[in-house]
Amino acid sequence: MSDNQNVQSVDRALTLLELIAAEPEGLRLSDVARRAALAPSTTHRLLTTLEQRGFLQSDAASGHWHVGRSAHRVGAAYMLSRNLVAPALPFLRRLRDATRETANLGVIEDGEVVTLSQVESREIMRAISPPGGRVPVLCSGMGKAILATRPDDEVDHMIRRHGFRAATAHSLTRPEAVQTEIGRIRAQGWALDDEEFVIGLRCVAVVVWGPEGEPACAISVSGLAARMTPEKVASCAGTLRRIAAELSLAMGGRAPGIWG
DSSP states (O other): OOHHHHHHHHHHHHHHHHHHHTOTTOEEHHHHHHHHTOOHHHHHHHHHHHHHTTSEEEOTTTOEEEEOHHHHHHHHHHHHHHHHHHHHHHHHHHHHHHHSSEEEEEEEETTEEEEEEEEOOOSSSOOOOOTTOEEEGGGOHHHHHHHTTSOHHHHHHHHHHHOOOOOSTTSOOSHHHHHHHHHHHHHHSOEEEESSSSTTEEEEEEEEEOTTSOEEEEEEEEEETTTOOHHHHHHHHHHHHHHHHHHHHHTTOOOOGGGO
């Protein structure tokens, strides 16, 4: 298939997705084909491909096509990113300038931490995990910081559902180790990824709270282990806690209970 044909197929698929998304009750294949001015066979092929990727789903009883989970997930990610990234950027820049390390913003999604935004360090050797990158929750400072705010039964459920995905020899791989780590995070108010995702990289993270006292996201600073000494980790943790509290207030949030 030529490049032009590939582009045409993508354009047609997105057109079908837009047509179906505009109809809350869904559309039959014949209606989709008519509105898109495509042959029914071509329309069915495109719809089936979108269904396989989770962007559409078909109702066998009614014959209607509806928006699928993947489309909702993309839309939700866009809304979440827009609602969090814009207000957080000035705080991330301050965090970068105060620590001289890369500042990150992330959320948990399906057992992984997704980086939504980042302000890179100006150091020549710096830690970079670009926005959109995904890390197993238990290998991430941001993931562990958010997880520690949740009840023990939710932590256990997350482990049962997603298991242990060790990235390095430092990664957590036992329930007892997770319980100890969660307890430490709750006691000190910040989390540490101590070369648990990438050897030679440390990351300090703190939760940002939403309006209902829920963990809206987490912010972190990440840098080379050679620079992130115990003294600097402690200093970064203090700076993170202060800036996270200010960002929480800016977003109308406040830490609940023992986290205040």
